[in-house]
Amino acid sequence: MAKYDYDLFSIGAGSGGVRASRVAAGFGARVAVAEERYLGGTCVNVGCIPKKLLVYASHYSEDFEDAAAYGWTVSQRRFDWTPLIENKNREIARLQGVYRELLEQAGVERIEGRACIVDPHTVRVGDRRFTAEHILVATGGWPSVPETPGIEHAITSNEAFHLKELPRRVILVGGGYIAVEFASIFNGFGVETVQLYRGPLFLRGFDDDVRKALAEEMRGKGIDLRFNLNVQKIEKTHASVVATLTDGSTLEADQIMYATGRLPATRDMGLVEAGVELNSKGAIIVDEYSRSTVPSIWAIGDVTDRIKLTPVAIHEGIALAQTLFGNRPTKPDHEDVPSAVFSQPQIGAVGLTEARARERYREIEIYRSHFRPLKHTLTGRDEKTMLKLIVDGASNRVIGAHMVGPDAGEIIQGIAIAVKCRATKAQFDATIGIHPTTAEEFVTLRAPVS
Ligand code: NDP
Numbered sequence: 001m002a003k004y005d006y007d008l009f010s011i012g013a014g015s016g017g018v019r020a021s022r023v024a025a026g027f028g029a030r031v032a033v034a035e036e037r038y039l040g041g042t043c044v045n046v047g048c049i050p051k052k053l054l055v056y057a058s059h060y061s062e063d064f065e066d067a068a069a070y071g072w073t074v075s076q077r078r079f080d081w082t083p084l085i086e087n088k089n090r091e092i093a094r095l096q097g098v099y100r101e102l103l104e105q106a107g108v109e110r111i112e113g114r115a116c117i118v119d120p121h122t123v124r125v126g127d128r129r130f131t132a133e134h135i136l137v138a139t140g141g142w143p144s145v146p147e148t149p150g151i152e153h154a155i156t157s158n159e160a161f162h163l164k165e166l167p168r169r170v171i172l173v174g175g176g177y178i179a180v181e182f183a184s185i186f187n188g189f190g191v192e193t194v195q196l197y198r199g200p201l202f203l204r205g206f207d208d209d210v211r212k213a214l215a216e217e218m219r220g221k222g223i224d225l226r227f228n229l230n231v232q233k234i235e236k237t238h239a240s241v242v243a244t245l246t247d248g249s250t251l252e253a254d255q256i257m258y259a260t261g262r263l264p265a266t267r268d269m270g271l272v273e274a275g276v277e278l279n280s281k282g283a284i285i286v287d288e289y290s291r292s293t294v295p296s297i298w299a300i301g302d303v304t305d306r307i308k309l310t311p312v313a314i315h316e317g318i319a320l321a322q323t324l325f326g327n328r329p330t331k332p333d334h335e336d337v338p339s340a341v342f343s344q345p346q347i348g349a350v351g352l353t354e355a356r357a358r359e360r361y362r363e364i365e366i367y368r369s370h371f372r373p374l375k376h377t378l379t380g381r382d383e384k385t386m387l388k389l390i391v392d393g394a395s396n397r398v399i400g401a402h403m404v405g406p407d408a409g410e411i412i413q414g415i416a417i418a419v420k421c422r423a424t425k426a427q428f429d430a431t432i433g434i435h436p437t438t439a440e441e442f443v444t445l446r447a448p449v450s
Contacts, residue, residue, distance in 0.1 A: 006030045008324065009123050009132035011115040011269070014041020016301030016313030017138030018099055022106040023321035031108045032132075034115035034125050039099040042140050042302070043310040045092055050161050051181060053088050055342045058188025062344075066379040079189060081166040088161070117270035120296045134296055134324055137271070137284060138317070141262035141302040150234030153241050154256045157182065167191055167254035171243055173231055175202030177341050178259035180214070184344035187223045194224040194251060201227060203341070206402075207353040209368065213386040213404040217345055220382060231256075264303045271297075281305055288331040290320050298324075300332075307337055338416035340409030345383060348412025351400035351419050354390055363393030365425070367445035373405065374436055387441050389425070391448075396424040401442065411439045 008024045010017045013035035025031045038045045064074045103110055113125040117137075123130050143156035155163075157178050170186045172179045175197030183195040195202075195218075202225070203211045219225055232244045234256060243251045264283040272278065277285045277293040283305035290298050300320055301313030312334070319330040338350035357364045367389040376383055385405030392399050401415045418428065433440030 002030070004121060004131040004133045006032050006109075006130060006132040008032075008134045008136060009115075009130055010034070010136040010138055011117075011123065012041065012138040012140060012265075012301075012303075013039050013099065013103070013110070014138060014140050014301065014313070015043050015310040016140075016317040017041070017136065018103065018317075019314045020136055020138065020300060020317030020320050021108045022102060023318050024325050025106040025108050027321060027325035029321075029325045031106075032111055032130060033103065033108055034111040034113060034123070036112070036114035039096045039103075039110075040092075044095050044099070046158050046161050048310055049095065050088050050092060051157075051185075052342060053091065054084075054161075054185045055181070055188075055344070057084050058185045059344060061188050061190065062381070066375070066381060069379040079166075081163070081189075085162070115269070117274045117276075117297070120274055120294050132296075134298060136320065137266075137269075137276075137292070137297065137299040137303055138301045138313070139265040139269070139303045141305075141308065142265050143258070144261050144263040145258045146260060148231055148233060150236070150241075151258070153234045153236045154258045156258055160257055163255070169240075169253040169255075170194070171196065171231075171241075171251055171253045171256040172259060173256065174259035174261070175199065175204065175227075176259060176261065177203075179257075180218075180341055180343045182257060182259060183218065183223050183225075184221075184342075187218075187221055188344060192224075192253075193222075194226065194253070196229045196231065196245070197225070197227050198230040199227065203347075205353075206341075206347065206349060207388065207400070208355065209386060209388055210347055210349065210353075210402050210404055213370070213384070214341075214343055214345070214347060217383060217404065218343065221344065262302065262308065264305055266303060279305070289323050289329060290316055290332065307334055309337065309339055312337060336416065336420050338412050338419075340412065342409065345385070345405050346403075346408040348403045348408030348410075348415075349401070350412055350416040351398070352390060353400060353402070354388075357390045357392075357399055361392050361394070361399070364399075365391040365393050365448040367391065367425075367447075368449050369441050369445060371441070373438055375406075385438055385441075387438075387445075389428070389442065389445055391425045396426055397422055398425055398428060405438055407438070411442075414439070415442055 007029040008031045010021045010033040013033050021031045021033045115125045169192040172183045172195040187193040230246045235242045241256045266282045275294045284299035300316035302308045316332040319332040322328045322330040341347040370386045387403040390400030431443040433443045
């Protein structure tokens with residue numbers, strides 16, 4: 001008889017947990033996955049997927065405007081929030097069903113409820129106990145907000161996806177992915193949007209040219225971006241919220257949304273008691289193979305606070321299943337991970353920023369182009385696209401590619417393959433462009449900027 005109920009017990013059925021469980025089961029492991037909230041985790045329910053649907057929806061306002069320059073008359077433009085949210089909810093329910101089916105087909109047992117670790121090989125869900133040779137923690141993260149007085153009047157991205165009605169005025173607090181994306185979404189719907197960031201320029205960690213270019217474009221679209229400012233307190237009036245800012249001024253809005261980071265979901269689940277070490281942010285400390293400080297307990301995805309992106313969690317999940325059950329110890333690869341910010345316009349980036357490249361390499365070359373895309377020669381819209389390559393002068397290798405402009409995510413995904421293959425600038429130059437596209441600029445950047 002088997003020593004344990006399962007070979008692998010996964011806690012959390014988000015992107016990482018589901019993929020690790022399915023691949024492990026494919027290797028013949030006996031697997032269960034416990035989930036307390038929703039199948040698919042943050043990405044499917046209150047993250048990537050619904051966010052992208054809202055991005056599409058909000059972009060129509062500009063598309064309708066631009067259509068006129070191409071001869072179209074679009075009459076009767078009206079936007080209703082309720083059908084959009086209903087359609088979005090229907091799609092999410094469908095995706096949850098897909099996740100359910102995938103787990104069933106893979107032979108993974110699904111357990112509903114909150115799982116707590118009892119000891120290195122035992123998990124409790126409600127009053128049921130399960131033993132497993134390996135336990136995987138893939139519980140993701142949760143929005144974190146500061147202890148600002150009146151913070152209970154603020155919403156986070158979790159609630160933004162389920163608002164009963166679209167606010168007329170909104171304040172966004174934060175300068176990361178989520179704040180920038182939601183500022184663009186609300187603005188696209190015609191909401192008066194103010195975004196506050198505590199530092200001098202938002203999107204810390206992105207390339208400085210990207211940060212400046214996006215700030216300019218967002219301001220150009222009417223978003224009231226205010227830097228070096230934070231909220232001191234929030235008060236609720238009859239129908240609105242009033243934020244008092246650090247410069248003493250006040251701002252009134254219908255909603256105030258905080259996007260001030262996400263913390264790993266590790267509280268009250270018996271991790272520390274079982275001997276799992278957490279870092280100062282509460283993230284599970286893991287080695288290169290995703291193993292925690294307890295040999296039978298592993299962790300992947302946002303809960304480890306390595307790179308908080310769905311495809312990274314999936315990659316870590318596959319690597320873990322290979323390590324544990326595929327006879328192939330595999331370290332997840334966190335080098336040159338591309339990402340996109342679905343702001344309007346989008347950001348796409350892979351590899352090093354210019355600042356990072358200057359720290360690491362003796363001699364670098366920068367190639368940059370800032371131009372009005374063909375589409376807007378007719379519309380007259382003053383939206384510029386910026387793209388940039390960073391090249392190691394010694395090896396000629398492209399070590400960073402950055403873009404602000406329509407479809408930047410789609411374009412950088414392709415460029416990321418070249419960067420991952422360690423392509424040189426000469427190889428970029430030897431590639432024939434596709435004309436007329438924006439992406440062709442990446443292979444026609446001839447002279448470095450001084
Ligand atoms: P981020 O960590 O990206 O940004 C948090 C922002 O909040 C920063 O600008 C930070 O400022 C600011 N902040 C933190 N604490 C405070 C505070 N007390 N007062 C005021 N401002 C504060 O978090 P997000 O919530 O935007 O997103 C979480 C993660 O989710 C991201 O890191 C990303 O990995 C992932 N994500 C990815 C997306 C994508 O791939 N498109 C989309 C959405 C999320 P400072 O810079 O000064 O620290």
